[in-house]
Amino acid sequence: MTEQNKTLLRGARILGGEPQDVLIEGGTVAEIGQGLRAADAEVVETGGAVLLPGLVDLHTHLREPGREDSETVLTGTRAAAKGGYTAVHAMANTFPVADTAGVVEQVWRLGKEYGYCDVRPVGAVTVGLEGKQLAELGAMHDSAAEVRVFSDDGKCVDDAVIMRRALEYVKAFDGVVAQHAQEPRLTAGAQMNEGIVSAELGLQGWPAVAEESIIARDVLLAAHVGSRVHICHLSTAGSVEIVRWAKSKGWNVTAEVTPHHLLLTDELVRSYNPVYKVNPPLRTEADVMALREALADGTIDCVATDHAPHPHEDKDCEWGAAAMGMVGLETALSVVQHTMVDTGLLDWAQVADRMSFRPAAIGRLEGHGRPVSPGEPANLVLLDADYRGQVDPAGFASRSANTPYQGRELPGRVTHTWLRGRPTVVDSKLVGAAGAV
Amino acid sequence: MKRHLISAADLTRDDAVLILDTAEEMARFADRPIKKLPTLRGRTIVNLFFEDSTRTRISFEAAAKRLSADVINFSAKGSSVSKGESLKDTALTLEAMGADGVVIRHGDSGAPHRLATSGWIGGSVINAGDGTHEHPTQALLDAFTMRRRLVGEEGAALDGKRITIVGDILHSRVARSNVHLLSTLGAHVTLVAPPTLLPIGVDSWPCEVSYDLDAVLTKSDAVMMLRVQRERMNAAFFPTEREYARRYGLDGERMARMPEDAIVMHPGPMNRGMEITAEVADSPRCTAVEQVANGVSIRMAVMYLLLGGSEPALSRDDTARTEENN
Ligand SMILES: [Zn+2]
Numbered sequence: 001m002t003e004q005n006k007t008l009l010r011g012a013r014i015l016g017g018e019p020q021d022v023l024i025e026g027g028t029v030a031e032i033g034q035g036l037r038a039a040d041a042e043v044v045e046t047g048g049a050v051l052l053p054g055l056v057d058l059h060t061h062l063r064e065p066g067r068e069d070s071e072t073v074l075t076g077t078r079a080a081a082k083g084g085y086t087a088v089h090a091m092a093n094t095f096p097v098a099d100t101a102g103v104v105e106q107v108w109r110l111g112k113e114y115g116y117c118d119v120r121p122v123g124a125v126t127v128g129l130e131g132k133q134l135a136e137l138g139a140m141h142d143s144a145a146e147v148r149v150f151s152d153d154g155k156c157v158d159d160a161v162i163m164r165r166a167l168e169y170v171k172a173f174d175g176v177v178a179q180h181a182q183e184p185r186l187t188a189g190a191q192m193n194e195g196i197v198s199a200e201l202g203l204q205g206w207p208a209v210a211e212e213s214i215i216a217r218d219v220l221l222a223a224h225v226g227s228r229v230h231i232c233h234l235s236t237a238g239s240v241e242i243v244r245w246a247k248s249k250g251w252n253v254t255a256e257v258t259p260h261h262l263l264l265t266d267e268l269v270r271s272y273n274p275v276y277k278v279n280p281p282l283r284t285e286a287d288v289m290a291l292r293e294a295l296a297d298g299t300i301d302c303v304a305t306d307h308a309p310h311p312h313e314d315k316d317c318e319w320g321a322a323a324m325g326m327v328g329l330e331t332a333l334s335v336v337q338h339t340m341v342d343t344g345l346l347d348w349a350q351v352a353d354r355m356s357f358r359p360a361a362i363g364r365l366e367g368h369g370r371p372v373s374p375g376e377p378a379n380l381v382l383l384d385a386d387y388r389g390q391v392d393p394a395g396f397a398s399r400s401a402n403t404p405y406q407g408r409e410l411p412g413r414v415t416h417t418w419l420r421g422r423p424t425v426v427d428s429k430l431v432g433a434a435g436a437v
Numbered sequence: 438m439k440r441h442l443i444s445a446a447d448l449t450r451d452d453a454v455l456i457l458d459t460a461e462e463m464a465r466f467a468d469r470p471i472k473k474l475p476t477l478r479g480r481t482i483v484n485l486f487f488e489d490s491t492r493t494r495i496s497f498e499a500a501a502k503r504l505s506a507d508v509i510n511f512s513a514k515g516s517s518v519s520k521g522e523s524l525k526d527t528a529l530t531l532e533a534m535g536a537d538g539v540v541i542r543h544g545d546s547g548a549p550h551r552l553a554t555s556g557w558i559g560g561s562v563i564n565a566g567d568g569t570h571e572h573p574t575q576a577l578l579d580a581f582t583m584r585r586r587l588v589g590e591e592g593a594a595l596d597g598k599r600i601t602i603v604g605d606i607l608h609s610r611v612a613r614s615n616v617h618l619l620s621t622l623g624a625h626v627t628l629v630a631p632p633t634l635l636p637i638g639v640d641s642w643p644c645e646v647s648y649d650l651d652a653v654l655t656k657s658d659a660v661m662m663l664r665v666q667r668e669r670m671n672a673a674f675f676p677t678e679r680e681y682a683r684r685y686g687l688d689g690e691r692m693a694r695m696p697e698d699a700i701v702m703h704p705g706p707m708n709r710g711m712e713i714t715a716e717v718a719d720s721p722r723c724t725a726v727e728q729v730a731n732g733v734s735i736r737m738a739v740m741y742l743l744l745g746g747s748e749p750a751l752s753r754d755d756t757a758r759t760e761e762n763n
Pocket residue numbers: 153154155180232233279280
């Protein structure tokens with residue numbers, strides 16, 4: 001399949017605005033207006049669907065290399081496209097770890113070959129995620145994969161000196177360290193949020209302070225060395241307060257929240273169903289409300305999925321034996337619509353900001369997170385926001401089905417995704433990828 | 438009653454009193470020369486023990502056998518389970534063997550709940566202790582012992598009785614089950630422990646909390662001492678064994694300050710010299726041995742009520758047939 005030459009979207013509501021026609025030509029947005037004509041264009045009658053810039057995920061576990069039983073670059077980018085994403089940042093906790101230029105280039109190249117979604121690898125901060133020795137951050141930055149985000153995600157860079165050095169070192173090339181904030185001693189053996197529910201269930205607690213103490217330390221470190229730091233999957237009301245304070249100081253701190261932390265609470269753990277086991281854990285209703293408010297007021301910069309696929313057997317077991325994580329790429333936009341748009345906390349322009357513009361800016365990712373305007377790259381997603389339907393993992397493109405939303409009714413459905421003008425999803429179905437064109 | 442017994446919180450007051458009353462019937466029966474009832478003849482009960490606990494397993498086994506059930510002991514030690522076979526595969530095996538009831542002891546909190554709700558098996562699940570979550574039959578036998586000693590009346594609950602539970606509440610499934618059950622039965626429960634051994638969130642439980650054993654002792658009808666593992670001090674839960682014993686252990690001097698008829702309980706196995714001195718453990722006020730005997734009656738009652746149907750446990754016919762068949 002070759003690139004679609006011309007596509008005309010009729011009556012699309014750009015960022016939720018008034019219906020307009022949008023002409024895509026040669027990989028860019030060519031024209032926007034009323035009653036556009038293009039005889040040779042393929043026409044998409046949008047019926048007033050919402051048109052957003054292609055979504056950008058700062059936090060995706062594609063699992064390749066090493067855990068291809070749970071996800072591959074191919075299945076993960078297909079899932080991303082179905083979820084409306086045109087770029088994902090692939091986390092480094094693979095086997096081998098993405099801590100060298102060789103591994104990040106391999107992941108990047110696979111994404112490019114398959115062509116469903118741009119893959120920007122995240123480089124490990126330390127060799128083997130061991131937290132002891134800095135990985136060759138400069139080499140990964142200079143590689144074809146153009147690494148800009150560095151993270152030991154899955155593990156916290158808990159050594160204060162290593163964290164300080166990493167923050168300082170990446171200043172040389174405007175990189176950012178994305179911290180998985182989890183004080184390891186306070187969370188050894190932790191199974192769920194520490195609080196009323198963990199006390200009753202007899203599951204070892206993961207206290208909010210284990211996240212907040214690391215964030216407090218790291219915003220202070222970032223300020224001290226004049227670098228920028230990004231906080232992964234912020235999950236507590238206390239973390240919000242610390243980030244809000246750091247931003248009020250003018251420090252270069254950004255933060256992300258996952259869709260599941262915007263919706264689900266630790267009450268669900270009462271079922272002991274491991275589909276709700278995730279790290280950081282599901283918190284309380286008060287935390288959920290604080291996170292929504294923080295995403296609305298901009299304290300939290302963006303939504304990132306922390307898409308974490310696991311094979312069925314790793315969830316079809318007792319809680320203690322189960323793996324932590326949830327898939328999220330194919331439900332993220334629906335959860336954001338449900339928790340943020342349908343509640344009046346964000347409009348669609350702000351959704352575009354939190355799910356495309358800002359994550360692309362944090363990742364220094366060019367060509368994504370751009371306005372929907374003539375001359376801009378045609379990375380676009382069309383959303384039927386009026387749709388209501390139950391989540392059915394049988395329809396997922398992801399290789400894994402560990403979703404906490406099975407059977408839950410959520411609003412919105414991605415009908416089309418375009419990557420540089422070429423459709424990757426049409427009528428909510430994947431279309432054959434072109435590969436690198 | 439529900440089909441499974443996973444948590445003491447699942448029991449209504451009527452359920453709990455019915456179990457205690459049924460256990461009294463079972464206990465009376467146990468005093469007769471022929472101890473077997475035909476109630477569960479032809480039914481298969483599996484003791485699925487992922488953790489070593491000979492005491493608990495033997496108690497369930499004796500209970501099942503007195504009800505004439507076929508008992509299969511499935512111990513995880515040295516079996517495929519310890520070699521990484523999943524709980525699910527084990528469950529499917531038991532289902533294929535036609536288990537009517539599964540008594541499960543597991544190191545992971547929630548494993549019995551998972552077994553009962555995952556659709557892996559069709560039989561009843563009885564929680565014989567899961568991680569640091571619950572141990573409902575222990576709480577039932579404790580309540581049974583308290584009712585006998587403190588109330589002495591069938592059909593009654595424990596209204597107004599003041600029960601103090603002392604020790605490692607944080608890691609105790611016995612404490613969790615007892616708090617649920619005793620409060621359901623109308624007792625006033627007070628937990629006593631150093632703050633390090635109380636869970637964050639304990640303030641939402643239906644009980645009082647105190648850090649001061651001496652202040653509570655004089656107002657207790659029963660004092661339940663929980664086993665405290667010496668290794669906990671290595672994780673800084675308390676400084677030394679001696680300090681723990683001094684502040685939270687029960688010795689003769691403290692016992693003397695308890696009300697005259699108050700009893701001392703212990704779920705066993707005891708850590709003499711740690712949470713309880715030999716003097717207290719061996720005194721007539723200590724019900725530890727009685728609790729073990731009561732455990733069999735309670736487990737008979739639970740199995741009977743979950744698996745045996747709704748007719749009275751001991752009809753005249755049953756008794757007659759029992760005597761014929763033995
Ligand atoms: Zn993480």
